[in-house]
Amino acid sequence: MATKTVNVSKPYTWSEKIYLLAIVQGLLITLKHFINGFFLRKHNTIMYPEVRREYSDRFRGAHFISIDRNKTENCTACYLCQTVCPAECITIVAGERESAHNPDGVKKEKQPVKFDIDALRCCFCGFCEEACPKDAIKLSGKYEMAITSREEAKYDLVYLKREVKGRG
Numbered sequence: 044m045a046t047k048t049v050n051v052s053k054p055y056t057w058s059e060k061i062y063l064l065a066i067v068q069g070l071l072i073t074l075k076h077f078i079n080g081f082f083l084r085k086h087n088t089i090m091y092p093e094v095r096r097e098y099s100d101r102f103r104g105a106h107f108i109s110i111d112r113n114k115t116e117n118c119t120a121c122y123l124c125q126t127v128c129p130a131e132c133i134t135i136v137a138g139e140r141e142s143a144h145n146p147d148g149v150k151k152e153k154q155p156v157k158f159d160i161d162a163l164r165c166c167f168c169g170f171c172e173e174a175c176p177k178d179a180i181k182l183s184g185k186y187e188m189a190i191t192s193r194e195e196a197k198y199d200l201v202y203l204k205r206e207v208k209g210r211g
C-alpha cells in the first residue's frame with residue numbers, strides 16, 4: 044500500500060518573513076543584559092580566579108586517599124573500588140604492609156604499592172567512595188583539574204596521598 048505524505052509545516056506569516064519582530068526581541072534582550080551589567084552591576088560571570096564560586100558539599104572533584112596520623116594511607120588494597128568502578132579506571136597492585144599493626148592499633152595487613160586513577164576515563168560517579176570500607180578513597184572539592192598532557196591525568200599514589208584539608 045502506498046504511503047501518503049502529509050505536509051504539516053506551517054507557512055510563515057508576512058511579519059515572520061521580514062524577521063523584524065525577532066530582531067527587535069533580540070536587541071531588547073541584549074539591552075536588558077547591558078543595563079543589568081553596566082548600570083545595575085548584576086553580572087552572570089565572576090572574576091575568576093580572584094573570585095571563586097561556592098560549590099555544594101556534594102560536589103565530586105579530584106580524588107584523594109585519606110591518611111592516618113602516621114601519614115599511612117587508610118587503604119588496605121581490598122580492590123572493592125576497582126571492582127565497582129564502572130569506568131574501569133582504577134588500577135591497584137596490592138603488597139604486604141611492613142608492619143601488620145600500625146601504632147594506631149588498627150590492623151592493616153595489605154597496602155597498595157600501586158594505585159592509579161585515570162582521571163580522563165573517570166566519570167566522577169563516586170561509586171568508589173561509597174564502596175570503600177575504610178573511608179580511604181574520597182572525592183574532594185577540588186575542581187581545578189586542567190592539564191596539558193595525558194600523563195598528568197594519571198593520579199598515582201603520590202598525588203592521591205596529598206594532604207587534603209576538609210574537602211580540599
Ligand code: SF4
Nearest residue numbers: 128165166168169171
Ligand atoms: S568516581 Fe566512579 S568512575 Fe571515577 S574512579 Fe570512582 S568509581 Fe570510577
Ligand code: SF4
Nearest residue numbers: 118119121122124175
Ligand atoms: S581505596 Fe578503599 S575500596 Fe579501594 S582498595 Fe583501598 S580500601 Fe579498598
